[in-house]
Amino acid sequence: MDTKQYQDQLMTQADTIAEAIKNIGNLKEVDIATAPRKVVWSEGKVKLYHFEADDKKTCKTPVLITYALVNRWEMMDLQSDRSFIRKMLSEGLDVYVIDWGYASRTDRYKDMEDYILGDIDACVEHIRKEHSIEQVNLLGVCQGGTFSLIYTALHPEKVKNLITLVTPVDFDNEEGLLFRWAKDLDVDAIVDGFGGVVPGDFLNSGFDLLKPMNKARKYASLTDTLADEGRMMNFLRMEKWVADSPDQAGEAYRRFIKEMYQQNKLIKGEFELAGRKVDLQNIEMPILTIYAKSDHIVPPATTKPIHEIVSSKDKELMEFPGGHIGVFVGSKSQKILTPAIAEWLKKRD
Amino acid sequence: MNTPFNVFVENQKKFYDNWMEMTKNMSSAQKQETKNAGKEGFDLFQDFFARQKELFENSFKMGDPKETSEKMSRQYNDWLELQQSFFKKWMEKYNDPKTAGANPLTNGEWMQKQTEMWKEMNQRGMEWINDNLFNHLPDPMKPHFKNYLHSVEVVNKNWETIYRMITQGILNTATIEKMMNKDLQKQFVEAYFGMKMPADSSQMLEQIRTWFDKMISAVEGGENPMGSWTELWSESYKRMSNMDMQPGYRMILDMQKTIVENSEPFFSIAGENKQHRLARELRDLQFAFTAYMVHSIEMQQHLYEATGNAMTETIRTFSEKFAQNGETPDMNVFFNSYVEIMENHLTEVLKSDEYSKVQSEMVKFGAKVKSLTEETLETMMEDLPFIPRSEGDEMNKQTIALKRKVRELEKQVSELKQAIDQIKVDPKEAPKANRPAAKSNSTKTTASKSSKTSKS
Numbered sequence: 001m002d003t004k005q006y007q008d009q010l011m012t013q014a015d016t017i018a019e020a021i022k023n024i025g026n027l028k029e030v031d032i033a034t035a036p037r038k039v040v041w042s043e044g045k046v047k048l049y050h051f052e053a054d055d056k057k058t059c060k061t062p063v064l065i066t067y068a069l070v071n072r073w074e075m076m077d078l079q080s081d082r083s084f085i086r087k088m089l090s091e092g093l094d095v096y097v098i099d100w101g102y103a104s105r106t107d108r109y110k111d112m113e114d115y116i117l118g119d120i121d122a123c124v125e126h127i128r129k130e131h132s133i134e135q136v137n138l139l140g141v142c143q144g145g146t147f148s149l150i151y152t153a154l155h156p157e158k159v160k161n162l163i164t165l166v167t168p169v170d171f172d173n174e175e176g177l178l179f180r181w182a183k184d185l186d187v188d189a190i191v192d193g194f195g196g197v198v199p200g201d202f203l204n205s206g207f208d209l210l211k212p213m214n215k216a217r218k219y220a221s222l223t224d225t226l227a228d229e230g231r232m233m234n235f236l237r238m239e240k241w242v243a244d245s246p247d248q249a250g251e252a253y254r255r256f257i258k259e260m261y262q263q264n265k266l267i268k269g270e271f272e273l274a275g276r277k278v279d280l281q282n283i284e285m286p287i288l289t290i291y292a293k294s295d296h297i298v299p300p301a302t303t304k305p306i307h308e309i310v311s312s313k314d315k316e317l318m319e320f321p322g323g324h325i326g327v328f329v330g331s332k333s334q335k336i337l338t339p340a341i342a343e344w345l346k347k348r349d
Numbered sequence: 350m351n352t353p354f355n356v357f358v359e360n361q362k363k364f365y366d367n368w369m370e371m372t373k374n375m376s377s378a379q380k381q382e383t384k385n386a387g388k389e390g391f392d393l394f395q396d397f398f399a400r401q402k403e404l405f406e407n408s409f410k411m412g413d414p415k416e417t418s419e420k421m422s423r424q425y426n427d428w429l430e431l432q433q434s435f436f437k438k439w440m441e442k443y444n445d446p447k448t449a450g451a452n453p454l455t456n457g458e459w460m461q462k463q464t465e466m467w468k469e470m471n472q473r474g475m476e477w478i479n480d481n482l483f484n485h486l487p488d489p490m491k492p493h494f495k496n497y498l499h500s501v502e503v504v505n506k507n508w509e510t511i512y513r514m515i516t517q518g519i520l521n522t523a524t525i526e527k528m529m530n531k532d533l534q535k536q537f538v539e540a541y542f543g544m545k546m547p548a549d550s551s552q553m554l555e556q557i558r559t560w561f562d563k564m565i566s567a568v569e570g571g572e573n574p575m576g577s578w579t580e581l582w583s584e585s586y587k588r589m590s591n592m593d594m595q596p597g598y599r600m601i602l603d604m605q606k607t608i609v610e611n612s613e614p615f616f617s618i619a620g621e622n623k624q625h626r627l628a629r630e631l632r633d634l635q636f637a638f639t640a641y642m643v644h645s646i647e648m649q650q651h652l653y654e655a656t657g658n659a660m661t662e663t664i665r666t667f668s669e670k671f672a673q674n675g676e677t678p679d680m681n682v683f684f685n686s687y688v689e690i691m692e693n694h695l696t697e698v699l700k701s702d703e704y705s706k707v708q709s710e711m712v713k714f715g716a717k718v719k720s721l722t723e724e725t726l727e728t729m730m731e732d733l734p735f736i737p738r739s740e741g742d743e744m745n746k747q748t749i750a751l752k753r754k755v756r757e758l759e760k761q762v763s764e765l766k767q768a769i770d771q772i773k774v775d776p777k778e779a780p781k782a783n784r785p786a787a788k789s790n791s792t793k794t795t796a797s798k799s800s801k802t803s804k805s
Contacts, residue, residue, distance in 0.1 A: 114749065
């Protein structure tokens with residue numbers, strides 16, 4: 001490279017840096033979850049949102065989305081042109097989402113039973129009454145999918161169709177690092193040590209270690225990202241979502257780690273909730289199991305057994321070509337996944 | 350690795366290297382020397398540096414972020430133009446018949462000063478850009494970003510040596526290791542993960558002692574047995590520090606356990622009062638903190654050991670490329686490749702049983718330190734007219750249990766109501782009304798279980 005080329009390169013980089021600094025200097029707000037919605041039910045910190053749709057409804061049974069307790073449901077509506085929820089609405093579906101809120105010390109004794117038989121059931125009941133229907137469509141995401149499976153097994157009469165997205169059910173897995181580490185976790189010491197509320201930052205540090213050098217890659221292209229306003233906003237929305245990691249109610253966390261990750265009780269048919277055994281074979285309604293091919297958080301091997309364990313005759317296993325987060329924000333999610341889900345539901349409405 | 354800082358530094362370096370190269374070529378072509386060229390070049394550089402410094406300082410003074418961002422572009426360009434103008438002037442000076450052919454490379458003092466200035470200029474440039482970008486980034490990103498910058502800085506500082514090794518075609522791992530800064534890999538891991546590993550066991554003990562002294566001074570006061578315990582702990586630490594235990598961190602943990610066990614009879618005899626409870630809590634806290642530190646160091650050691658060869662491996666890869674086709678490395682490309690190799694090594698260790706267990710122990714004791722600190726603080730403040738956390742927790746527990754009871758009762762009421770409605774509609778269907786009652790067997794179990802929970 002001659003001097004002229006060096007100088008040109010230097011000037012180009014100077015422009016990029018100047019643009020990046022200008023963009024970030026002008027930044028006012030990083031907006032996420034902008035799809036219009038109303039709170040239609042709430043109890044304590046938990047809220048049920050009903051999303052407003054302009055499009056004509058093509059499916060009369062509403063869909064209730066149960067997200068994980070880890071991180072926030074906003075991932076499903078990260079930005080207007082990359083929104084799983086907006087896309088569902090545009091497909092004519094009637095969408096509800098449960099917002100678990102931010103657990104605090106007052107929630108330290110809240111157990112899986114309270115989330116599943118308390119909150120999820122209350123939301124289902126609200127929708128049933130509101131729409132004068134017997135059953136709802138349930139769509140569970142990640143840990144929220146595991147909750148949905150448990151709920152459906154205990155209340156099959158209230159669920160018309162079940163969809164699980166990147167949902168772990170077979171926790172006896174060595175492939176995923178989280179599954180590996182969870183086996184050795186002294187969960188009692190952690191929950192008690194943290195005073196009954198497990199910090200979201202603690203969980204995030206674990207997620208960071210799954211791909212330990214990812215941050216180096218991310219920051220390496222930071223200038224170019226910030227120099228383009230659109231890319232900058234996408235990047236910052238994702239960063240905002242990642243950082244917004246709610247603390248976990250200790251008892252629910254304790255039980256989930258112990259009885260799922262360490263003892264794998266659900267798939268073995270040994271899991272009990274409020275004195276009732278949870279039998280996944282009670283699930284007989286149509287079920288769509290979606291897994292992400294390159295999921296390093298919930299590997300496909302932990303998800304696929306859902307397809308085998310349920311009794312449903314009408315069941316479908318769908319592979320999504322991407323990772324755990326790509327399911328919601330990737331371009332393929334908009335083009336392939338959401339329309340496929342809508343189509344699947346419409347056929348079974 | 351296109352961060353502004355790295356690109357900036359990389360380009361600065363290229364610019365500088367290019368200039369040096371041209372100087373060298375011109376010098377060797379002309380094969381003459383005059384003292385003046387070096388001096389004038391140095392003066393010019395000094396003038397340039399002074400002006401640049403002024404520019405930076407003016408930038409630092411700007412308070413309004415919006416104004417800063419608006420001025421940034423122009424100022425940065427000014428600064429670049431300044432460099433180019435310096436380069437141009439220097440070349441003109443160099444080509445001046447009066448001073449033509451001077452070879453500043455042979456002027457050791459001049460070269461040294463220029464190198465120092467160049468380093469300072471880069472450093473300040475990086476700081477300037479870092480501050481402008483960094484202060485605008487969202488808060489949660491900042492600690493990670495800072496760690497990342499430190500890790501880049503580690504490689505950057507050692508880049509000249511690395512570059513030299515590659516371009517000298519050193520393929521032998523042992524030679525690379527000999528030439529490389531011994532701590533380079535460690536420095537990188539520490540910077541990237543934000544860790545700080547003590548140099549030896551006595552440094553670790555010093556860290557624990559300092560932390561613990563603060564805890565003791567927070568609770569000490571009045572007539573209590575704390576004084577004697579403080580002395581005992583201080584004495585123990587001193588003895589442990591004097592022992593040649595490196596890297597026997599485990600031994601510290603074992604000794605700590607012994608202290609805990611040996612002190613137990615004292616507490617049994619002393620009985621229960623606030624001061625003794627405090628002393629016991631502090632003792633447990635000290636053990637938990639020591640255990641946390643030991644496991645934390647073990648975990649860090651795993652990471653260092655796992656990635657120990659990453660730098661050497663990366664250098665060797667690039668040396669091979671250079672030997673094959675004379676390809677000179679770019680720091681960005683080198684860094685990216687290093688990151689990939691690091692991750693492969695790290696992932697291997699993160700998957701291991703050993704790592705998983707050490708990590709679990711570290712987390713366990715880390716959490717224990719937190720809860721014991723809270724317990725100690727609660728004991729200290731138990732005479733104050735506040736509801737302590739433990740009592741608040743008890744209320745939370747009862748609230749949740751009551752909510753469960755209410756939920757079950759609501760369910761039963763609803764089922765009964767349905768059954769009654771059904772009877773009203775069609776009295777012949779009356780037997781069916783028992784269904785919800787039969788269904789509520791499980792409910793009864795739950796209710797009784799809930800009440801048990803609330804009692805506990």
